[in-house]
Structures are given as C-alpha cells and as structure tokens.
Amino acid sequence: MTTLHFESINVGDKLPAKEVPITSSLIVGGAVASRDFTTVHHDKKAAQKAGLPDIFMNILTSNGLMSSYITNWAGPDSTTKKIDLKLGAPNLPGFVMTITGEVKAKNEDHGTLEIEVTGENNVWGMHMQGTVQVQLPKGAQS
Amino acid sequence: MNPEETQAFEEKIYAFIGRENGPPKKGHDAVNEPMIRHWAEIMGDESPVYTDSEAAINSSKGGIIAPPSMLQTWSMEGYSMAGDFVQDVQRGLHNVFDEHGYTGVLGTNTTTEFFRDLKPGDEVTAHTVIDSISEQKATARGIGYFIETVTTFTDQDGEDVGRQVFRVLKFVPADGDASASSESTDDESPAAPTRIASPRGHDNGWWWNAIDEGKMLIQRCKNCQTLRHPPRPMCGECQSIEWDSIESSMEGEVFSFTTLHYPKIPGYDYPLCCAVISLNEGTRIVSNIVGIDHEDVTIGMKVKGNIEQVDEKTMLPQFYPAQAGE
Amino acid sequence: MNANIKDKAAIVGVANTEFSKNSGRSELQLAAEAVAAALDDAGLKPSDVDGITTFTMDTSDEIEVARAVGIGDLNFYSRVPHGGGAATGLIHQAVMAVATGMAETVVCYRSLNGRSGHRFSGGVSGDITTSDAIHWGWYMPYGLLTPASWVAMFTQRYMHLTNCTKDSLFEVAYTMRQHAASNPAALFYQKPFDRAEYNAQKKIVDPFQLYDCCLESDGASAVVITSTERAKDLKQPGVVIKAVAQCAAADMEVMTSFYRDEIAAIPSMDIAAQTAYSQCGLTADDIDAAIIYDAFSPIVLWQLESWGFCKHGEAHDFVMDGALRLDGRLPTNTHGGQLSEAYIHGVNGIVEATRLVRGTSVNQPGKTINHALVTAGVGVPTGGALLGTMDTL
Numbered sequence: 001m002t003t004l005h006f007e008s009i010n011v012g013d014k015l016p017a018k019e020v021p022i023t024s025s026l027i028v029g030g031a032v033a034s035r036d037f038t039t040v041h042h043d044k045k046a047a048q049k050a051g052l053p054d055i056f057m058n059i060l061t062s063n064g065l066m067s068s069y070i071t072n073w074a075g076p077d078s079t080t081k082k083i084d085l086k087l088g089a090p091n092l093p094g095f096v097m098t099i100t101g102e103v104k105a106k107n108e109d110h111g112t113l114e115i116e117v118t119g120e121n122n123v124w125g126m127h128m129q130g131t132v133q134v135q136l137p138k139g140a141q142s
Numbered sequence: 143m144n145p146e147e148t149q150a151f152e153e154k155i156y157a158f159i160g161r162e163n164g165p166p167k168k169g170h171d172a173v174n175e176p177m178i179r180h181w182a183e184i185m186g187d188e189s190p191v192y193t194d195s196e197a198a199i200n201s202s203k204g205g206i207i208a209p210p211s212m213l214q215t216w217s218m219e220g221y222s223m224a225g226d227f228v229q230d231v232q233r234g235l236h237n238v239f240d241e242h243g244y245t246g247v248l249g250t251n252t253t254t255e256f257f258r259d260l261k262p263g264d265e266v267t268a269h270t271v272i273d274s275i276s277e278q279k280a281t282a283r284g285i286g287y288f289i290e291t292v293t294t295f296t297d298q299d300g301e302d303v304g305r306q307v308f309r310v311l312k313f314v315p316a317d318g319d320a321s322a323s324s325e326s327t328d329d330e331s332p333a334a335p336t337r338i339a340s341p342r343g344h345d346n347g348w349w350w351n352a353i354d355e356g357k358m359l360i361q362r363c364k365n366c367q368t369l370r371h372p373p374r375p376m377c378g379e380c381q382s383i384e385w386d387s388i389e390s391s392m393e394g395e396v397f398s399f400t401t402l403h404y405p406k407i408p409g410y411d412y413p414l415c416c417a418v419i420s421l422n423e424g425t426r427i428v429s430n431i432v433g434i435d436h437e438d439v440t441i442g443m444k445v446k447g448n449i450e451q452v453d454e455k456t457m458l459p460q461f462y463p464a465q466a467g468e
Numbered sequence: 469m470n471a472n473i474k475d476k477a478a479i480v481g482v483a484n485t486e487f488s489k490n491s492g493r494s495e496l497q498l499a500a501e502a503v504a505a506a507l508d509d510a511g512l513k514p515s516d517v518d519g520i521t522t523f524t525m526d527t528s529d530e531i532e533v534a535r536a537v538g539i540g541d542l543n544f545y546s547r548v549p550h551g552g553g554a555a556t557g558l559i560h561q562a563v564m565a566v567a568t569g570m571a572e573t574v575v576c577y578r579s580l581n582g583r584s585g586h587r588f589s590g591g592v593s594g595d596i597t598t599s600d601a602i603h604w605g606w607y608m609p610y611g612l613l614t615p616a617s618w619v620a621m622f623t624q625r626y627m628h629l630t631n632c633t634k635d636s637l638f639e640v641a642y643t644m645r646q647h648a649a650s651n652p653a654a655l656f657y658q659k660p661f662d663r664a665e666y667n668a669q670k671k672i673v674d675p676f677q678l679y680d681c682c683l684e685s686d687g688a689s690a691v692v693i694t695s696t697e698r699a700k701d702l703k704q705p706g707v708v709i710k711a712v713a714q715c716a717a718a719d720m721e722v723m724t725s726f727y728r729d730e731i732a733a734i735p736s737m738d739i740a741a742q743t744a745y746s747q748c749g750l751t752a753d754d755i756d757a758a759i760i761y762d763a764f765s766p767i768v769l770w771q772l773e774s775w776g777f778c779k780h781g782e783a784h785d786f787v788m789d790g791a792l793r794l795d796g797r798l799p800t801n802t803h804g805g806q807l808s809e810a811y812i813h814g815v816n817g818i819v820e821a822t823r824l825v826r827g828t829s830v831n832q833p834g835k836t837i838n839h840a841l842v843t844a845g846v847g848v849p850t851g852g853a854l855l856g857t858m859d860t861l
Binding site: 001029036039051059066075081123 | 210215
Binding site: 398 | 607
C-alpha cells in the first residue's frame, strides 16, 4: 500500500467508487467496535419500535466507512484532519451503499485536499454526504 | 402550542445553552491495539499503520496509530447504553422536548477535527457542552429544533486532541411516521424502489401493455389516419372514436430537454435527463435520454429508442444518440 | 366575443396574513383571518358578503370559511381549477357575478400551509387519485415529476430559440429579491443576494438553480370585490377592474403542453392578454406597473411578451434594461413576488397590485400608477386582470 503525493492529485479527480454491502453483521460489528450499544443498532425489535423495519447503522460506523474509504485510497502516510458528515437515509441490512468521492480543492500551504464523499444506498438514496480533509506528503518519497 | 406556550417552551430549552453535559468523561480504556484491530477489520480499513507494527514503525507515523474516526469511541459509555438512558444534561434537554411533543430524534451532522494522531497508551477524556439550539425550523421530517453539542477531546496531559460538533434534530413526527409503524413486525427488508408507474385505464392501458411487450405504438384515427399521442378517446380532427395504432420506428430528434438534479426521488438515477422527442412519424413523446453525458445533449440531436427494463418492475422507452449514418 | 365588464366592479378590500414557514394553525383559520382582515380593510361587515370564490385546490371549504367569519347567506360561490392559474380566475368569477347582479359583494381567498403542510416541490407521485393521474402517467415513469422540471422543458427550448441567457433569469430573480428585501412582510426581508450568491445555489433542474424557483410558504390572502357604484362610498379608494380574462389555449395539458408546434411561448396568456386589452381598450403602453406570476424566473419573461411589453423572443433585452426595477419602465412584483415575498398562489399578487393602484405599496414607485396588470400562473390554463384608479372611470 503506497501513499499518494499531494502534487499528483488534481482538483476534479474522482476516487474509484466502492460498493459496501450492508449486512446485519456490519451494522452490529460497527456498533460494537465503536462501543455504541444503543439498542437500535443491534436489536431489531428496538429498531422497529423506533419506526424502522430493521436495525440500522450508527453514525460512528458511517464516519468510519467514510474515513476508511479515504485512507484506503490515500495510503498509510496520509493524515485525516477533518470529517464533515451530513446524514441522510438510514442504512439497513440488505442495502448496498455505493461510496464515491471527488477532489474539490487543494490547499498548497497545508498540503491538504478537500474531498467530497457521498454514500448512496440503493433503496433510500443518500445515506451520507460530506467532506474529508486529508493531508498528503509532498515530494517524491514513497 | 399557542405563541405564549411556544415562548415558555423556548425559554426552557434555550436555558440549556452553554451548559456542560456532565463531568468530563474519561475513557474506560486507554487507546489500545486490540480495539484498533477490531475497528479496522470491520471498517475494511487496510492501512498497515493501524495493525502492522513493523510497517507502522517504518511509516511516517513511527508506530501504530488509531484510525482518527475512532476518536469518539475511546470515551463511549459502552454496554450500559443498552439499558436505561444515561441521565445527563442532554437527556434532560431531550426530555423537555419529548414532553412538548418533539419526540422524534435524528442525528443530522457531525463535524470532527483531529488535531493529532492517537497512539496506544493515550488516554482520552471527552468534555461536552450544549453549544446551541436553533430557532424553530420546518424540516422534511416535521417542525423541530437543531441542537448542537460540542465535545472537546483531551489527552492525559490535558492537551486537546480533537473536537466534534454533533447536530441533532428534535422534531414533532408527522402523522403516520415513526409512531404508526411502531407495531410493525414486518420481516421483509424494504424492496429497492422502482420508478413510479402510470396508472392504466381504458384510454391509455393498451399503450403501456404494448410497452411491456416491447412495442411502442402510436394511436391512429381509423377515419382520417391522423396520428395522436398521448392517446385520447376521440380524434380532434374528425371526431371519430374509431382508432387503431402503428408501431413507432422510435427514431426522431430532441425537441427540448432538461436535466434534473434535485429533489432526488427514490427509484430514479440523477442527474436524470428528460426530453421531449419529435418522432419521425410526426408525434412527440417525453422520455429519457441515456447513453450520453447529459451535458452533451442538444436540441435537434438525432435519437433512437429502445424499450428496456429499467428496474425490477418497469419497462420503458429509453432514447440513445443515433449512430452516425442512421 | 367581447364581454361587457369594464368598470363594473372594483376591489375594495385586500389583506394577507403574515407569511411564514410554519403558521402553527390550520389553513381554515388562515383563510378566515385573511377574509376578516380584507373586509375590515374595506370597511365592510361579514354580513355584507353574499358571494365567495376560491381555488378548487384550496382545502378550506367556502361555507366553513363563511361560517367561521360570520358571513351570512351566500348567493354565489364558485371555484377555479388549475393551481396558480386560478389566481385572477377568482376575480373573473367575482366580476361576472357582480356585473350580472348575481352577487353584490364577493370575497376571494387562497389559504395554504405550503411549507409546513403539503409542499409542491416534491412533485406528483403514484399516490395521485384524481382524474389527471393518467395525464401524469406520461411523465412520472421518466422522472419528469416536479413543477420545476416541467417549466424547465419550456425554458430550455426558449433559450435555444432566443437570446435569453442566465443573465435575464438572474435579473428577474434579483429584482424580485431586491423588492422583498425592503418589504417587511416578505419572507426574504433584508436578505438581498448578488450574482455570486445566485450562482452558488444548488442545481435544481437545468437551467434552474435554487433562486430561480419560488418560495414555499404558509399564509393566506383575500380580496373583496363589489360594484363600482358601491365602491365609491367605502373606506378605501376603490380599484376598478378594467378587464379580466382567462384562457386555456388549444392543445393544452396541465404543465406539460409539449405537443404544440412551438413551445417557447404561452399561447393561453397571449390570448388572455388580447381579450383583456380588447375589453377595455387599453394597450401595453397604458400599463404603469405589473404583478407577474413568478413561480419560476423565466415565466416572467414569457408573460412580458404575451402582454405586449416587448416582442416575442425579446424579453431578455427588455429586462436587461432594468425595466422591472422600481425606477424602470414597468416596476414589477414590487412586493418581492412569489420568488421572494411568499407563495400564496398569486393571490398575494392581487393584494399588491391593488396597493400599487391605491398608491400604498411598501415599495411604491415614484411615478403615478394609473393602471396595473396582475397575472395568474402559467403552464396551466391562465389569465390576467387590468386594474385602474377610480379616476380612470
């Protein structure tokens, strides 16, 4: 896994889309990994009481998926500085979320990129939309 | 609520602004490799700086670090969250909303800043303040207020390592929203939405039935041979109610078009190009232009249509740019 | 065909409720408040009213409104279809009733919680159960579902055939917002925008961005109409109805008349304008100010052409000269329009047109307003009215 260099990225560059199958395992696993034991993220009956047909993804997992999408692209020497995330429709088991990203701005002074990331599921549409600010190394080291 | 009641309610909720949510909350565990590995596995984060100490030491990070988005995880309450709600100030604020009918709750935004990488051994403490409450807003969910809490995360030296703004909407659920479906025991996951179908009646059902069979027809007056679309029961030229149809070549040109961006209706892919097409037979039809970047569509462009299955339930004419020479 | 209604009736009272994003009360209550306030403005009692007109789309039944306000026996009631196309249709009905003696005093209203209740921007859907479901069926499967998308289809064709650009769409939206910015009743009071802010708004449907589209708002508007003779004795200076016309031109569909030879114009309004001018003998040159239905920015351009303020296809040049501004040739939508004051389906526009002729608009132009035009929504069967001062009798 290599790290991208700041100079090699241009505004308008698109990140490869990634499909994330949403399963009960992912939802429960993400909730537990983030120590979020709120019942609606692991107990279907509790989720139904809250008005949804099944358990749904917690916000920390959405943040985690957005952030991983960036680090898997940018590489290990990148540094995520900020995640600005707007939440839309819930992610439920059986959905497929497609994550896409586009470089919107470059800050030469700080070596940072602003990447607009969108996660849309195939059933209810936009699940998350946001901007990740990530710093990349400059120069030719690999 | 009448204006006086609203005012009294708002005085109550706005009194929460600036209050600390409770004493600073220190994480039960220091930043540690097992929890990091658990997280990275589930999120599918392949960066070696989270899980491979040798690669991490050789990277610019100088050793294992925690994924930044785990920041909030380190100070989460944990399993007790599955029981009764923790009685903190924020819960008290939500109770005030609940008592006044604003029972809906929805996390709408998080903005998280990371000031430095966290490494195993770091101890994280969260300091949360109720930062602001909006004026009353009309939202798609219902009437409500946005509550913003700001959490500052500090380390064992009292230095700030990150900051998170968390925005929640407390709203009055619309009728038939959450409450109506609370008894649902439906075991089916919601199906992928499909395009909104046309109702089929006496005057138009035959046309859609032919589409389902892969044919696009144009209604023709049996008396004067005038073609008409959309179909209607009488010929406007000669008032005959006798009609048959011809099969369209599905060739024509773009008379006008527009690309839709917002709102995004479930079942459709955006940007979505819709066009009025003048068919070679002389009638017009509205359809989609596909197989071309919407920015390259022009008025006058030659197009050729196919009947396609566009989703699980829908057969529809779709038009493509005509090949040169066609 | 030439109706004899010139100068027979006058607008004698007008009112709006406040405009908001959440009225906190029923549409019926808003309707009752607007009607009562319009009667108060006229110096009339509820019992003076014997006729009511409203939209078919209005959820407040006229007899419920009458009972709420304390209006007594009604001799005349009617409703006009086709959404905003009904706006001046209310006047049309009232004038016919008053001119023929079917009614003496008619109150017209429109009340909607257009923001906190049903929002039109969501478009039509499979839930429609009305008789026009089959009509929408030709468009819904393709995703052509929203009012903005229907109007955009005409706009793209118009821009293809004329020199109209985003510049004139901006000029319309900008001018309406300037007017709203100095109208304390407007939802966009003190919130002007510049070109950069306009350009930065989200795309809705090409070529529209957010500020090309009207507001969604809660509120109600009402207008009281009686005979010109009676108007002479009332509290306010009467505003005489010189002409009023409506038209559904041949080969019409609601919002989707895509099958005419050319679609870069609105024949229904062309014909309504000719009818109105022929009723009263006025021409475009006589009109001093206008309230032009502005659910979307370009529809103002087409109506300027229909009413003869410029030639067909030349509205771009007309507005780029600043004609719509307060010091321009035709001060237009001085309340901020539906783009920036409030979207009460055009009836707030009738209120403002009345105020312009009275000389009491919050943004009253410097020049004398003898005659004003007010129009109804287009894309649907539509219409317009020409109003004048009592001095024009």
